[in-house]
Amino acid sequence: MQRMAIKLENVGIAVRDLDATIAFFTDLGLSVVGRDTVHGEWTDTAVGLDGNHAKIAMLETPDGNGRLELFEYIHPQAIETEPTRPNEIGMHRVAFSVDDIDEALEIAAKHGCHPLRGVSSYEDMYKLTYVRGPSGIIVMLAEDLTRH
Numbered sequence: 001m002q003r004m005a006i007k008l009e010n011v012g013i014a015v016r017d018l019d020a021t022i023a024f025f026t027d028l029g030l031s032v033v034g035r036d037t038v039h040g041e042w043t044d045t046a047v048g049l050d051g052n053h054a055k056i057a058m059l060e061t062p063d064g065n066g067r068l069e070l071f072e073y074i075h076p077q078a079i080e081t082e083p084t085r086p087n088e089i090g091m092h093r094v095a096f097s098v099d100d101i102d103e104a105l106e107i108a109a110k111h112g113c114h115p116l117r118g119v120s121s122y123e124d125m126y127k128l129t130y131v132r133g134p135s136g137i138i139v140m141l142a143e144d145l146t147r148h
Helices: 018-028 041-047 101-110
Strands: 011-014 031-039 053-060 067-075 094-097 120-122 126-132 138-144
Touching: 018 031, 018 053, 018 067, 018 101, 031 067, 101 126, 101 138
Parallel strands: 011 067, 094 138
Antiparallel strands: 031 053, 053 067, 120 126, 126 138
């Protein structure tokens, strides 16, 4: 049996402040490939919310293989939740490879975003950390030590 073709398009994240979240991710090296405000019957149907109205932005990694779609809801009103913890069921985190984890952490700190605990090493292969990003998003940063 032939399998259906499938490709990951993006990861969607609802955020409190679209501009602040864009600034965080673009400072880390992503690029904005589009921004819009969406509403109407088509988006109500697609998303499953009556009166759906949101500001959105699509960001992309430099290699073109990873995309984030960010949403700031205008209507219905965004629902505040507690930031997720790494062991909670559901959307867990978004992960990025970076050339220099120390530089990435300096950039994150300029946005008031810091590691949950610190930076660790996995054998002699990776330096890893989880950062609490804008709107409580957990962002994993990983530096591949075998590439140096």
